[in-house]
Structure formats: C-alpha cells, structure tokens
Amino acid sequence: KKVLKAELETLKAANAKLIQEKEDMKQEILELKETNVQLRKSVKKLDQYLAKPANNQLKKSKLIKPDVDNTVDPNQVTTINFEENTFDFGDIKQGESVSYTFKFTNTGNKPLKITNARGSCGCTVPQWPKEEVPVGGTGEIKVKFNSKGKKGFQTKYVTLTANTNPANTKLIINANVLVEEE
Numbered sequence: 001k002k003v004l005k006a007e008l009e010t011l012k013a014a015n016a017k018l019i020q021e022k023e024d025m026k027q028e029i030l031e032l033k034e035t036n037v038q039l040r041k042s043v044k045k046l047d048q049y050l051a052k053p054a055n056n057q058l059k060k061s062k063l064i065k066p067d068v069d070n071t072v073d074p075n076q077v078t079t080i081n082f083e084e085n086t087f088d089f090g091d092i093k094q095g096e097s098v099s100y101t102f103k104f105t106n107t108g109n110k111p112l113k114i115t116n117a118r119g120s121c122g123c124t125v126p127q128w129p130k131e132e133v134p135v136g137g138t139g140e141i142k143v144k145f146n147s148k149g150k151k152g153f154q155t156k157y158v159t160l161t162a163n164t165n166p167a168n169t170k171l172i173i174n175a176n177v178l179v180e181e182e
Contacts, residue, residue, distance in 0.1 A: 082104045096147050103139075124157070127141070
C-alpha cells in the first residue's frame, strides 16, 4: 500500500510538471504567433516601400558607394570566415543602443583588406579594422544598433567590401524592439 501511495505521489508530481510544461509551450506558441504577425507586417511594409519606383531607384543607388572599388584583383583574392554571420539581440527597449562584435579569420592565402563596411540604415553602425589582416589572422567587426524610433522585429545588415570573392559579405543583426506602454 505504501509503495502504491509513493508511486501515486510520483505520478501526481510528474503530471503537474507536464501540465506546467504544456502551459509554457502554449505561451511560447502565442509569442511566436505574435512575432510571426509582426514579421509579416514588416515584410508587407518593405514590399510596399520597394514597389514604389522612387524607392527602388534609391535602394539601387545606395548599394554601391561610388568611391569604393568593388572589383578585386584575382591575384589578391582571399577568404574570410566568420564564427557567425547572424546575431539576435532578442528583446530590447526602444531607445536602447546595443552592440555585438562579429569575429572572423582570414582563411585565405593573401592578406585581407576590408575597404568598406556599411550599415543598411543610419541606426546600424559598423567598425572594422582598417589595417590588413594577415593570412591566418583574426579580426573583429563591431556593430552598434540604436533602436531609437524603432519598434517590433528589426533586421539590419552590414555589408563588408573586401578582397574576397564575392567582394561583399553580409552580416545580419536582429532585435525585437519593445515599446513601453504608457
């Protein structure tokens, strides 16, 4: 009788744990659905923005900076390998500035020369090494994101131009900007 009673208590505890896990999963699903809705809205806004001829032309004109040479001498091409090329800040408060440092290695057989690093908007500011990175050497790209005036899920890009093939490499940061309720 004591053994059965102990087993019953164990089963009750396991059942309570499963019920809590189920509730936690329900909450996660609700949060994911909300994020999905926000993502769909952001994509729709972006599509609408890019559909306008003036904005599409503006987008094209910002892709290549005139004073940056995007052609690479084939004899000077090297390769770059990032530990990760995407970082998610998770939830941050509107107005908060956050930064992340992407780490890389020159995995090619020529010195690496990063000639430009450009954020997809003024809220995303990269810092990169101006000196050559030797073969096998490592370096860092620090990316600062200012969430002032932003809300909801944000995806921002940093485009590096270097003596790699292709010449441009993209780094991605994500954040979910929370607006405090008033």
